[in-house]
């Protein structure tokens with residue numbers, strides 16, 4: 380009996396991307412097996428943390444790495460690391476941040492909502508947020524103005540499709556922080572494949588979600604400078620207690636990192652593009668549908684299917700209401716657009732999506 384039948388759960392075809400309310404991603408059989416091997420075993424958890432640090436450092440070129448519960452936890456803990464600098468007294472005092480640098484500068488156009496606001500993720504540490512610029516953008520002068528304020532603990536930046544307004548020059552922003560001795564953190568949760576590029580901005584800590592494009596169990600991966608990563612890991616004896624990684628998550632991350640390095644990325648990207656282009660050709664045969672291949676806007680080597688249809692909202696609602704329940708990206712239904720990400724889908728699921736599109740649209 381399938382797990383969906385056993386617990387009376389909807390069968391889902393997820394063409395919505397690495398979306399948390401749908402279970403995010405599919406782990407490979409190899410990762411699932413490593414997790415199953417870990418669950419009945421005991422470990423010295425610090426050793427597991429050290430092996431994860433070595434694996435993340437080796438893959439990214441960073442000095443050190445850490446695994447935490449998820450990226451939302453990573454945001455809180457990375458800020459805490461910059462406020463405490465690893466001082467045990469400060470670590471125990473949080474979220475009371477009296478007598479520590481406790482202000483976090485964040486461009487206002489990078490306030491995002493991934494289920495909650497990243498403002499809350501930052502504030503959970505005890506820090507306060509100073510927004511630079513407005514939701515349409517943040518100039519260098521506006522950023523520097525906030526960085527010149529008192530008690531700045533760090534600069535927080537976001538590399539994501541979810542940001543608004545004019546894109547920020549991340550390299551210039553990190554430099555502006557470093558000129559003032561302020562560390563910079565970049566939340567790049569959905570950009571695991573670009574982690575080395577994001578680190579190349581000079582950021583002190585970079586955060587990515589393992590359960591998104593790495594396909595590990597739910598985990599936040601942190602890569603960055605040795606002292607700040609140690610200060611972040613030290614939070615496990617403080618506010619990070621409830622944000623700790625599980626043993627199965629760390630082992631799953633280790634297995635997923637090994638698999639990632641063994642895969643031929645060029646071939647993988649070509650295969651994924653071929654899958655999208657085949658879908659676009661097939662969807663274009665549906666009357667009154669315009670289908671296109673679009674590239675991820677943030678530089679991720681991921682292509683998606685764009686469908687232009689009349690009444691996009693109704694189409695999405697009917698796809699979700701059927702069995703299996705098909706989810707697509709619906710941020711632009713008002714403009715008559717649906718977007719589909721096909722990476723985790725197999726040939727049968729893709730055939731089902733096309734058949735249902737024919738049924739709903741004709």
Ligand SMILES: *Cc1c(COP(=O)(O)O)cnc(C)c1O
Pocket residue numbers: 399449450451452491493537538539541566567568569587588589598599
């Ligand atoms: C998904 C996401 C998060 C949250 O990541 P979790 O691992 O689910 O906590 C944070 N920031 C961005 C930009 C995201 O895309």
